[in-house]
Amino acid sequence: xxxxxxxxxxxxxxxxxxxxxxxxxxxxxxxxxxxxxxxxxxxxxxxxxxxxxxxxxxxxxxxxxxxxxxxxxxxxxxxxxxxxxxxxxxxxxxxxxxxxxxxxxxxxxxxxxxxxxxxxxxxxxxxxxxxxxxxxxxxxxxxxxxxxxxxxxxxxxxxxxxxxxxxxxxxxxxxxxxxxxxxxxxxxxxxxxxxxxxxxxxxxxxxxx
Amino acid sequence: xxxxxxxxxxxxxxxxxxxxxxxxxxxxxxxxxxxxxxxxxxxxxxxxxxxxxxxxxxxxxxxxxxxxxxxxxxxxxxxxxxxxxxxxxxxxxxxxxxxxxxxxxxxxxxxxxxxxxxxxxxxxxxxxxxxxxxxxxxxxxxxxxxxxxxxxxxxxxxxxxxxxxxxxxxxxxxxxxxxxxxxxxxxxxxxxxxxxxxxxxxxxxxxxxxxxxxxxxxxxxxxxxxxxxxxxxxxxxxxxxxxxxxxxxxxxxxxxxxxxxxxxxxxxxxxxxxxxxxxxxxxxxxxxxxxxxxxxxxxxxxxxxxxxxxxxxxxxxxxxxxxxxxxxxxxxxxxxxxxxxxxxxxxxxxxxxxxxxxxxxxxxxxxxxxxxxxxxxxxxxxxxxxxxxxxxxxxxxxxxxxxxxxxxxxxxxxxxxxxxxxxxxxxxxxxxxxxxxxxxxxxxxxxxxxxxxxxxxxxxxxxxxxxxxxxxxxxxxxxxxxxxxxxxxxxxxxxxxxxxxxxxxxxxxxxxxxxxxxxxxxxxxxxxxxxxxxxxxxxxxxxxxxxxxxxxxxxxxxxxxxxxxxxxxxxxxxxxxxxxxxxxxxxxxxxxxxxxxxxxxxxxxxxxxxxxxxxxxxxxxxxxxxxxxxxxxxxxxxxxxxxxxxxxxxxxxxxxxxxxxxxxxxxxxxxxxxxxxxxxxxxxxxxxxxxxxxxxxxxxxxxxxxxxxxxxx
Numbered sequence: 001x002x003x004x005x006x007x008x009x010x011x012x013x014x015x016x017x018x019x020x021x022x023x024x025x026x027x028x029x030x031x032x033x034x035x036x037x038x039x040x041x042x043x044x045x046x047x048x049x050x051x052x053x054x055x056x057x058x059x060x061x062x063x064x065x066x067x068x069x070x071x072x073x074x075x076x077x078x079x080x081x082x083x084x085x086x087x088x089x090x091x092x093x094x095x096x097x098x099x100x101x102x103x104x105x106x107x108x109x110x111x112x113x114x115x116x117x118x119x120x121x122x123x124x125x126x127x128x129x130x131x132x133x134x135x136x137x138x139x140x141x142x143x144x145x146x147x148x149x150x151x152x153x154x155x156x157x158x159x160x161x162x163x164x165x166x167x168x169x170x171x172x173x174x175x176x177x178x179x180x181x182x183x184x185x186x187x188x189x190x191x192x193x194x195x196x197x198x199x200x201x202x203x204x205x206x207x208x209x
Numbered sequence: 210x211x212x213x214x215x216x217x218x219x220x221x222x223x224x225x226x227x228x229x230x231x232x233x234x235x236x237x238x239x240x241x242x243x244x245x246x247x248x249x250x251x252x253x254x255x256x257x258x259x260x261x262x263x264x265x266x267x268x269x270x271x272x273x274x275x276x277x278x279x280x281x282x283x284x285x286x287x288x289x290x291x292x293x294x295x296x297x298x299x300x301x302x303x304x305x306x307x308x309x310x311x312x313x314x315x316x317x318x319x320x321x322x323x324x325x326x327x328x329x330x331x332x333x334x335x336x337x338x339x340x341x342x343x344x345x346x347x348x349x350x351x352x353x354x355x356x357x358x359x360x361x362x363x364x365x366x367x368x369x370x371x372x373x374x375x376x377x378x379x380x381x382x383x384x385x386x387x388x389x390x391x392x393x394x395x396x397x398x399x400x401x402x403x404x405x406x407x408x409x410x411x412x413x414x415x416x417x418x419x420x421x422x423x424x425x426x427x428x429x430x431x432x433x434x435x436x437x438x439x440x441x442x443x444x445x446x447x448x449x450x451x452x453x454x455x456x457x458x459x460x461x462x463x464x465x466x467x468x469x470x471x472x473x474x475x476x477x478x479x480x481x482x483x484x485x486x487x488x489x490x491x492x493x494x495x496x497x498x499x500x501x502x503x504x505x506x507x508x509x510x511x512x513x514x515x516x517x518x519x520x521x522x523x524x525x526x527x528x529x530x531x532x533x534x535x536x537x538x539x540x541x542x543x544x545x546x547x548x549x550x551x552x553x554x555x556x557x558x559x560x561x562x563x564x565x566x567x568x569x570x571x572x573x574x575x576x577x578x579x580x581x582x583x584x585x586x587x588x589x590x591x592x593x594x595x596x597x598x599x600x601x602x603x604x605x606x607x608x609x610x611x612x613x614x615x616x617x618x619x620x621x622x623x624x625x626x627x628x629x630x631x632x633x634x635x636x637x638x639x640x641x642x643x644x645x646x647x648x649x650x651x652x653x654x655x656x657x658x659x660x661x662x663x664x665x666x667x668x669x670x671x672x673x674x675x676x677x678x679x680x681x682x683x684x685x686x687x688x689x690x691x692x693x694x695x696x697x698x699x700x701x702x703x704x705x706x707x708x709x710x711x712x713x714x715x716x717x718x719x720x721x722x723x724x725x726x727x728x729x730x731x732x733x734x735x736x737x738x739x740x741x742x743x744x745x746x747x748x749x750x751x752x753x754x755x756x757x758x759x760x761x762x763x764x765x766x767x768x769x770x771x772x773x774x775x776x777x778x779x780x781x782x783x784x785x786x787x788x789x790x791x792x793x794x795x796x797x798x799x800x801x802x803x804x805x806x807x808x809x810x811x812x813x814x815x816x817x818x819x820x821x822x823x824x825x826x827x828x829x830x831x832x833x834x835x836x837x838x839x840x841x842x843x844x845x846x847x848x849x850x851x852x853x854x855x856x857x858x859x860x861x862x863x864x865x866x867x868x869x870x871x872x873x874x875x876x877x878x879x880x881x882x883x884x885x886x887x888x889x890x891x892x893x894x895x896x897x898x899x900x901x902x903x904x905x906x907x908x909x910x911x912x913x914x915x916x917x918x919x920x921x922x
Binding site: 141182 | 460648817
C-alpha cells in the first residue's frame with residue numbers, strides 16, 4: 001500500500017534509549033548500530049542497561065510527581081496502566097505502530113509502548129487523564145464526541161492525544177496536514193470520517209479559547 | 210392489548226434525531242473503564258505459552274524453572290503431554306504472577322518438547338492441498354449446460370479473497386476473580402447475557418455463580434462471544450492463587466493468530482448471458498478455509514439468486530491455522546466480491562456499462578425495485594454516468610475507475626428483555642443484559658425510552674453490561690438495535706400504562722385517555738389538562754413501577770417493531786498508478802436501507818466505519834502464513850495492515866430514510882454496510898486498469914502482476 005503508515009518524525013523518541021531503537025539495533029536493521037545516533041544513545045544508556053530488579057522512580061505526570069517501582073524494561077505505557085492505574089492510554093499493538101498508547105512526553109507526541117519508564121524520568125508527561133478536570137472535556141475530546149469520531153472507543157484516547165500534540169504545534173491545520181499528523185494512529189471500527197471534521201472543529205475551538 | 214407500534218415518523222421528538230452518543234465523553238476523556246483497564250487490589254497478571262508448531266504432539270512439559278521464579282503464583286498446563294496441536298498459537302500453558310513481566314519470564318522458562326507433525330497452512334492453490342480438500346457437494350438449478358451452450362456471451366474468471374483476522378484493538382481476555390461464593394468476571398465481550406453461563410460450563414459451576422460486568426469493550430466484530438479457554442484458565446489461575454484477581458489478555462501476536470479469522474474464499478466463475486446484459490447462466494467452483502474445520506460455501510451467486518441456470522460446486526479445505534469466528538456478515542463480503550467481480554467482468558466483455566448490467570439483472574434478485582433505486586441513487590452521488598468509461602479506453606499513468614458492490618442481510622432483532630423502573634421521584638431506570646460494542650446501543654435505547662415516556666434523554670438512565678439485568682441476545686448478525694429497541698419500547702409502554710392507572714383519577718379521566726409528552730402526562734386532545742411528569746410520578750406512592758418488555762423473534766415481525774431484510778449498494782472510485790501498482794481510494798459511496806433509523810448520526814458512523822473496513826480488506830488485509838514454519842508471518846500491526854486516516858478517501862453515506870422503509874420497523878445495520886465495499890473497490894480497480902486483479906487485497910505486487918500478465922498474453 002501507499003506510504004501512509006510513515007510516522008511523523010517526532011513520534012519517535014530521539015534522545016532516549018527506547019525499546020523501539022533497541023529492536024532496530026538488535027536485529028531489524030543491525031547496521032543502524034554503527035550510525036552515530038544510536039551508538040551515542042547506547043553509550044549514554046549504559047547505566048540503564050545494567051540496572052536490574054525494581055527501582056523506584058519519580059515520574060512527572062500531568063503536573064504531579066508520582067513515585068512508582070519499575071524494572072528497567074517496563075515501558076512508560078505499562079507503568080501507567082499496570083502500576084499507576086492510569087488506563088486512558090491503551091495497549092494494542094505494543095510495538096509502536098497503532099498509536100493507542102499515545103502520550104506527550106517533554107512536549108513531544110510519543111508512543112507510550114516505545115518509551116521506557118526509566119527514560120521518562122525528569123520529563124513532563126501528559127496523558128489523557130490530565131487533559132481536562134473531572135467532569136469537563138477538553139475541546140479535542142468534545143469535538144470527537146460532536147462528530148461521532150469514535151465507536152468502540154479503544155483507539156480514541158490515543159487519537160485525542162495525537163490531535164492535542166498536533167494542534168499544539170499547528171493550530172491552523174489543513175485537512176491534508178491532519179491526515180498526515182494522525183497517520184501514526186489506527187482505528188479498527190473505522191471512525192476516520194468524523195475525525196477530520198472533529199480536528200478542524202477542535203482547532204477552531206482552541207483558537208477562540 | 211397495549212399498542213406498542215412506533216409513533217408516526219413526523220411525531221417523533223427523540224428517535225430519528227442526530228444525537229451524539231451518550232458514552233462519547235467517557236470514551237474520549239479516557240475515563241471509560243474497559244475490561245482490560247480493570248485494576249483490582251491484589252491484581253495478578255496472566256500470560257499464555259502457545260505452540261510454535263502448526264501441527265505437533267506435545268511430548269513433555271517441564272515447569273521446574275518456571276515454578277522457581279519469585280512472584281509466580283500459579284502455573285497451569287493446558288495442552289499436556291499427548292495432546293495433538295492443530296494450529297500454531299494453541300494454548301499450551303498459562304501462568305499468573307505478581308507482575309506482567311514476571312508472568313512473561315515464567316512463560317519463557319517453561320520447557321515444552323514436541324513431536325512435530327506435517328502441516329498445511331496455505332490454500333490459495335487448490336491443486337496443492339491434497340487430501341485436505343473435501344468436496345462439499347454440487348447444487349444445480351435449471352439447465353446450466355444448455356444455457357452456456359446457447360449463450361450469446363460467456364466469461365470465465367478466477368477470483369480470491371484471503372483469510373483476514375478480526376484484529377480487535379482491545380485483545381481478547383478478561384479480569385477474573387474466583388471468590389468464595391461467586392466469580393467476578395470482567396470479559397471484553399459482545400455477549401454479556403450468555404458469556405457467564407459459558408464460563409460456568411467450562412468451570413463446571415452453576416451459572417448463578419458467575420457475575421459478568423462489561424461496560425465498555427474495545428471491538429469484537431463477531432470474535433468475542435465465548436468465554437474462551439483463556440477466560441477459563443484465568444479463572445483457574447485465580448482460584449489457584451487464593452482467589453486473587455487475574456488479568457489475562459492475549460498479546461497482539463496471539464490475538465492475530467488464534468482469536469478469530471474470516472474464512473477465505475476462492476472461485477472459478479463462469480457467467481453466460483445475452484448481449485443485452487441479461488445473465489442466463491452461472492457456474493462456480495469454489496473453495497474456502499476457516500482453519501481445521503474447513504470453510505463452507507459463501508452464498509453464490511450473491512443477491513442475483515434467481516439466475517435461471519446455475520451449477521455450484523464447493524470444496525472445503527482444512528488447514529492447520531487458527532479457527533474462524535463470525536466476522537461482520539459471515540461469508541457475505543466474500544460472496545459479494547466474487548459475484549460482483551464476475552458480473553462486472555461479464556459486462557466488460559460485452560462492452561456494456563456494468564451499472565446497466567447490475568440494473569438489468571436486479572430482476573433476478575429478491576428486491577429488484579429497492580436495488581434499482583439504490584443503484585440510481587449511488588450512481589447519482591458518485592456521478593457515475595459522467596465519469597464512467599470502459600477500461601480499454603483509459604490512458605496515462607494514473608488511471609481512474611468505477612466499481613459496484615452489492616449487499617443483502619437479514620438483521621431481525623434478537624431475543625431481548627428489558628426492565629423499566631419509574632421511581633416515585635420521577636427518575637427512570639432501564640436495564641438490559643445487553644452490551645454496547647460501539648454501535649451506540651446505550652444511546653439508541655435511551656432514545657426509545659425517552660421517546661416513549663415523553664422525557665428528555667437526560668430523564669432516562671440506561672444500564673447495560675451486567676448479566677444480573679434481564680437477558681438480551683449477543684450482539685451478532687445485526688440483531689441488537691432491533692432487539693433492544695423493541696423490548697425497551699414494550700417495557701416503556703407497559704410502565705406508562707401502570708403510571709396512567711395511578712394518575713387518571715386525579716385528572717378525572719380513564720387511563721386510556723392519557724399520553725406522555727414533553728415531560729408531562731397529558732389528557733389526549735386537551736393539552737391544558739395535564740400534570741408534570743414529576744407530579745404524576747408522586748401519585749404512585751412509595752413503591753416504584755417496574756415493568757418488563759420482551760422482544761420475541763418469532764412474533765416480532767407481526768408486531769412490526771422490527772423486521773429483517775436490508776439492501777445496500779456501494780460504489781467506489783479509485784485511482785491506480787500503473788507504474789507503482791498503488792491503488793488509491795478517491796471516493797466510496799454507500800446507499801443503505803435499514804428500516805426505521807433510531808439515530809442517523811451514529812448509523813452513518815456505522816456505515817462509514819464498515820466502508821473503511823472494506824477499504825482495509827480490499828487494499829491491505831491478509832493473514833499471511835508460511836508453509837515452511839506453519840506460522841502466521843504478519844501477526845503484528847506493522848505488517849498486518851489496516852487503513853489509516855490518509856488511506857480512506859472521501860466517504861459518502863446515504864441512509865435510505867423514507868416512510869416506506871420506516872414502516873418496516875427497525876432492521877439491523879452492522880452487517881449489511883460491511884459487505885459491498887470490497888467488491889466496489891476491486892471492480893473500480895479492474896475498470897481503471899482494464900484488467901482484473903484476481904485477488905484482493907490489491908497490493909502493488911498483484912496489480913503489477915495483472916498488468917504484466919495482460920502484456921504477456
